[in-house]
Amino acid sequence: MKIVFRLAWRNLWRQPRRTWLTTGAMIFANMLLVFMISLQFGMYSLMIDNALQVFTGHMQVQAPLYNDEKKMRQTVPNIVPLANAIREELQSDKVAARGWAFALASSDDRSFGIGIYGVEPEFENNVSNIPGLTSLGRYLGDNDAAEIVMGSVLARNLHVEVGDEITLMGSGVDGSFAAAVVNIVGIFDSGVTDIDRNIAEIPLGFFQDTFFMEGAGHQVVVFGDGLAAVPELKSRVQSVLPGDSDLVMLDWDALQPGLKQAIQADMSSAFFMYFVLVILVSFSVLNTQLMSVLERTREFGIVMALGLKPGKLGRLVILETAMMGLLGVVLGVAAGALVTAWFTTNGLAFPGMDEMAAKFNLPARMYPQINALTLLAGPITVFIFTMLASIYPAVRLHWQNPVDAMRVA
């Protein structure tokens, strides 16, 4: 067996330039695949993390249909005790209750309709990055205080600053008129214009008073240990829900159906591109191996005449391809990992990223994510297709008759 390996290896280097050019195509493709896939997955996990960390969480407990209709009366009753019970069950602080209402926010000279979250100041920073993004003033403190934090664009549009007072007007859960005067204690800047323009937060206790919630809220947000653990998370939360309630648990995918699909849409176009790349490399390998078989016709004829079975020669050709493919994988992955590693520390930016970042809540630089999957998925596919491409040249050998083969000059 050892001699076959040596033979295959030497055959490979009979035409070093050709071998390098073919391997070069593999290295190029593998490098590109490693980099692109790492970048892609880096971007996806950022997209998911960022999108979920604003308000969504890994899952939420809500009243049925609330997610779709967002109506004031679709409430979760006794929401604070429920949130406490979930915290207890999960032994985790990454649980927070919220209410949500639409209201007219009026300053001295401007009024805008905005969305108001009632949040638990003590826990909100465990489930949302908004508290941390409060760049002016401070975040909410007391659960019953008449305080508000709002997005930077909204503050600009209302012509207000930290310390000013504004009036909120809306309707309570029973449809009655609801109003409050609140003191602006902080302004946050999330970088996403839609959020900065339309959202404000007040303490949950004060929210419940203002909108006559009678202890109810609209959502309990829960974070677990990563996306993979969400099903388990759901079943544990389920055990705490009151038996007679019709509350539903929605995971991030149901809360933000666009997110997964946006990723799928992006992935399918990316996979189309990768596939084309792999096919082109396969052509290159097919070409090289076919040529290498054809130019050795005479030599193969001689060894076949000596009694070697065509099957053995076919295996030799496949072994040669495998060596070449392996070389491509090793060097391609190494080169790809180097390039990617550089970008994981330095980040990648291109013109137009800022605008995309502002729209999709992404940082202005992308950082690829290296792991075994992103590193090997592409190169292994290339390797498999390379091997497939060597089948035809290998099988051709079977059709050859030793005497005919030898006669070819």
Added chain:
Amino acid sequence: MSAVRCVDLCKTYRQGDQDIKALDHVSIEIDKGGFVCLSAPSGGGKTTLLNAIGGLDIPDSGEVYVDGQRIDNLSKGDLADLRLRQIGFVFQAYNLIPVLTAQENVEFVMQVQGVATSERNEKAKEILKEVGLEGLENRRPAEMSGGQQQRVAVARAVASRPALILADEPTANLDSKTSDGLMELFTELNENHSSTFIIASHDQRVMNYAKRLVRMLDGRIVEDIDQRAA
């Protein structure tokens, strides 16, 4: 003026760790219209001398004149021009361009020279007839026998009427009957076209046909016989 004059040519090759003197102070003069056979055992220096005369190889020292013009100091481009316009070549093998037909191969040199289509068509047909290949004009080299291929090569070499025709072992791959035929063709062409022929060969038949026989050994001329007298 002589057709070819070589003065004190030297050429050394390295082979492995050995220096081989392919040409060792060789001087020779060949008259116009001559029919010379350079004969030597393998490695005797005949091909090197032929290549030096044909501008394919530059000697280490010495001078080469073709038709009175010194050529050993010409540039590559000028040498290419010289070969194209003044010299016809017949090689031992791989004489023809595989993708061209017999007629196209004969026309090749003329076409590169820029001869008009009708003129070179006519000439090529005429010469192919002269070398006995009438009817095979449209065959590709792979469809012809070795002798036929060599005849096409000869036809190509003389088609553009060069003053000098150089042939390197033209009969090496041919059987005796075909070789005789080829040599008769050379003799005939030498007489009809008054071109100078220099043939490098160690084939006894070729030597017999030559008017002048130059024997070489280890890069030196050891014998120079005028065979017309004989």
Added chain:
Amino acid sequence: MRLLRILFRLAWRNLWRNHRRTIIMLGAIGVGVWAMIFMTALTRGMVDQMIVDSIGVLPGHVQVHHPDYQDDPSISNRMLISADDISERLDTGAVKAWASRVRVPAIITSERESRGVTLLGVDPEAEREISFFDYDEVDGRFLTDVNDKGIVIGKKLAKTLETEVGKRVVLMSQDPDNEIADRGFRVVGLYTAKTKAVEEAYAYVGRRTAQTMLRIGDATSEVVFLGDDYRNVDPIYDVAVSAVGEGLSIRPWYDIDTYLGAMLGVMDGFVLVWVVVIFLALSFGLVNTLVMAVFERVREIGLMLALGMKPGSILGQIVIESMLLITFGLAIGNALAWATVVPLESGIDVSIVGDGMEMWGMSSMLYPKLYVSDMVLASSVVLLLGFLASLSPAWRASRYEPVEAITKV
């Protein structure tokens, strides 16, 4: 000329000498070029659709506002220019349609719920060409004239508000003195848009009715101009400048929606990068093929050189062969692309990931678009780079020493 003819003949015949290799290479180039153009057509279609949709919703290729409107889109920043004034001064040559409207944030309240909307006070006839929905497809009816007392809202908003055609809603905004300006409207029609977000965003009322409610006389918030092609807005821009005069902010769409503007640039960049990447993947095979071709023909190249052919002609011969190969590959690739894109131009349904496409700002139908300019771009890049790639093997071939080459075994 005669020389060129023989070079072409040699190149052409040599190309088909090893037909298997040529066919594999043609396949690779064909697939590569197809992928270049197909992918480009898909992206172009996506971006086109995205921009056309977004401009349709914005709407307008060029918009005119009060200089402060962009920062503070309130009633304070209105324009005193009246529709009649513009109409008098307008040279309609490049302008396909135009409209002037009142556009302010407002709150819409039904018996059940309140939401923030953008109030549009429009001239129904002028808006017909610009609108993103067909008036005939509105449930109920669209507004009839500037004095219409009805309101038209999106289906999704109606569902949230639990209202329907024939029911009443109240719109509330501010007048220039910061006093509440409100008015009851009867819902006369519900429109359908491509995305739910749009269906929640806009409420249409008659322009005069809006002006009366807001107490602003003849003033409007914006004037929009629409041309034939969003890529060519300069002529419309000039018309807009002459029609509305000095002192106002006149901006093309890509200035207003920087995300869209950036996307256009990103896509152009992407197309070029994609074309070059595919070419690089192909180039290994191409160079390999040429290297093999030269290698196999060393002796005849030597022969041609010995017969007095100039090295330049040898170089030319190889380059011509490569260009012939590429040209055929391009023809195949372009034909394939044409044959696959044209049947798809009526639209590809990607509604499986519709929410995701919406997130990227695209609709759930994809309309690939084959631009001649893209085909030309891809083909020229391939020809140019192909030419450069073939220079190296061709150069090597032309540098052979005739004696060495001819005696090579």
